[in-house]
Amino acid sequence: MDPAASFEGYVRARTAALSRIAYLLTADQHLAEDLVQQTFLRVVPRWARVVAAGDPDAYVRRVLYHQHISQWRRTGRRRDLPVDRAESPAPDHSDDVAAAVSVQRALARLAPRQRAVLVLRYFEDLSEADTAAVLGIRVGTVKSPARVGLARLRALAPELAPFRPGADPAPRRARTEAS
Amino acid sequence: MTEADLVAALDRIAGRARPARLPDDLWARGRRRHRRRLAIGASVAAVVVALVVLVAGPALPGPFGHRAVAPADRDPAVPSEVGRPWPWQPTVAEAPPGPAAVLVDGIGPFAEFTPTSHDQRSLAVGVNGAYRVIRNDDGELLLSPDGRYVASRSTMEETPDWDHFGTSILDLNTGRVRTFGEMSPVAWSPDGRTLLARITSAGNRLVLLDTTTGAVRPLFDLVGRVPEDFAAFSPDGRSRSDCNAAWPVRAHGGTTAPSPCGSWTGVTRRVTPPPATPGG
Numbered sequence: 001m002d003p004a005a006s007f008e009g010y011v012r013a014r015t016a017a018l019s020r021i022a023y024l025l026t027a028d029q030h031l032a033e034d035l036v037q038q039t040f041l042r043v044v045p046r047w048a049r050v051v052a053a054g055d056p057d058a059y060v061r062r063v064l065y066h067q068h069i070s071q072w073r074r075t076g077r078r079r080d081l082p083v084d085r086a087e088s089p090a091p092d093h094s095d096d097v098a099a100a101v102s103v104q105r106a107l108a109r110l111a112p113r114q115r116a117v118l119v120l121r122y123f124e125d126l127s128e129a130d131t132a133a134v135l136g137i138r139v140g141t142v143k144s145p146a147r148v149g150l151a152r153l154r155a156l157a158p159e160l161a162p163f164r165p166g167a168d169p170a171p172r173r174a175r176t177e178a179s
Numbered sequence: 180m181t182e183a184d185l186v187a188a189l190d191r192i193a194g195r196a197r198p199a200r201l202p203d204d205l206w207a208r209g210r211r212r213h214r215r216r217l218a219i220g221a222s223v224a225a226v227v228v229a230l231v232v233l234v235a236g237p238a239l240p241g242p243f244g245h246r247a248v249a250p251a252d253r254d255p256a257v258p259s260e261v262g263r264p265w266p267w268q269p270t271v272a273e274a275p276p277g278p279a280a281v282l283v284d285g286i287g288p289f290a291e292f293t294p295t296s297h298d299q300r301s302l303a304v305g306v307n308g309a310y311r312v313i314r315n316d317d318g319e320l321l322l323s324p325d326g327r328y329v330a331s332r333s334t335m336e337e338t339p340d341w342d343h344f345g346t347s348i349l350d351l352n353t354g355r356v357r358t359f360g361e362m363s364p365v366a367w368s369p370d371g372r373t374l375l376a377r378i379t380s381a382g383n384r385l386v387l388l389d390t391t392t393g394a395v396r397p398l399f400d401l402v403g404r405v406p407e408d409f410a411a412f413s414p415d416g417r418s419r420s421d422c423n424a425a426w427p428v429r430a431h432g433g434t435t436a437p438s439p440c441g442s443w444t445g446v447t448r449r450v451t452p453p454p455a456t457p458g459g
Contacts, residue, residue, distance in 0.1 A: 037201055
């Protein structure tokens with residue numbers, strides 16, 4: 001298939017999913033859009049090889065996470081990201097919404113790699129090894145951001161208290177396998 | 180809040196994301212951006228080379244703001260300190276330093292300053308005290324025991340194929356890069372000829388890459404959460420031992436090799452878990 005056509009097909013199929021990840025990472029609709037677009041632009045030159053390697057999604061997601069961390073570095077290391085006003089719990093005070101808002105605000109105050117690790121582990125449901133593969137770091141390097149990120153989440157959002165500091169985060173798959 | 184609540188909260192947050200609005204000519208824009216970045220990278224490299232040659236010579240010793248580095252006289256030595264390089268420090272491709280005593284990578288202002296087509300910069304300090312920049316796209320590099328080669332899971336310096344998606348090995352003697360298949364370097368053998376690597380595209384497999392021939396020899400599939408970053412060659416280079424509380428294994432030449440924390444059986448090529456009880 002023509003690489004351009006293949007790429008455009010991929011973009012159509014995966015934009016929504018990648019936008020969700022980008023939004024979790026940036027906490028802002030506009031930043032998320034920019035992150036997704038920059039990711040696709042970076043992938044274009046390597047698209048033919050990425051497709052030939054067999055798993056373009058893994059590569060694109062890896063670029064997205066790296067791009068997220070790079071953007072944070074280049075924009076002056078803002079540790080606190082703006083959280084969309086639309087996320088305000090004003091119209092709905094249910095526990096679920098309140099928890100989501102707390103988590104989003106806490107996430108926005110984490111370092112980008114910590115945030116990325118938590119999103120990969122708890123949203124994308126990846127193992128530590130797969131998380132390390134996406135971020136291009138060693139498995140041992142995943143443990144620290146995950147542990148510190150959870151500890152900070154717990155400190156920033158007291159309702160996260162049941163997470164024990166130092167405990168290895170277990171994603172959905174791990175819980176499913178254990179049950 | 181439980182883990183399930185956290186997962187639900189993330190799902191709820193993500194559900195509010197709207198699909199990114201993208202331009203119709205995304206592919207053409209990507210191609211134009213790529214050509215532009217290559218041109219900028221070539222221009223910057225040319226300027227750096229000109230500055231180095233005209234102003235300071237091809238081998239600037241010493242870090243910015245620090246005293247010059249004195250090369251070791253006889254015995255191999257590691258610098259007592261590594262300073263921040265000059266902004267115009269040559270790259271390995273521009274002026275190969277020879278074997279390195281120290282490789283500095285990771286994050287930091289130096290590593291993140293990337294005006295060219297690469298995402299990261301690392302620093303090689305030659306055994307002769309020369310500082311050289313290694314432009315790369317990964318940030319986690321492995322230096323061979325003899326200091327001559329640097330391995331990365333992505334592109335470095337003037338990788339022949341910019342689109343390469345796999346392991347690269349940079350020769351610090353020549354500045355040239357050789358590329359191999361898609362795998363993540365784990366550890367160098369003591370002689371610097373073999374690279375223990377992990378392939379994740381087909382499960383999670385440990386392999387040996389002969390860097391002289393490019394031959395890849397599968398070892399075994401990793402089962403469970405094996406901390407492969409703890410893997411290392413023994414000093415004699417004949418075994419690779421991994422020992423970690425999570426899932427330790429020991430590989431020894433294709434035969435069963437008992438270890439205090441687990442074993443690898445060459446016949447079945449399966450990683451077996453550690454005994455349930457100490458000494459069991």
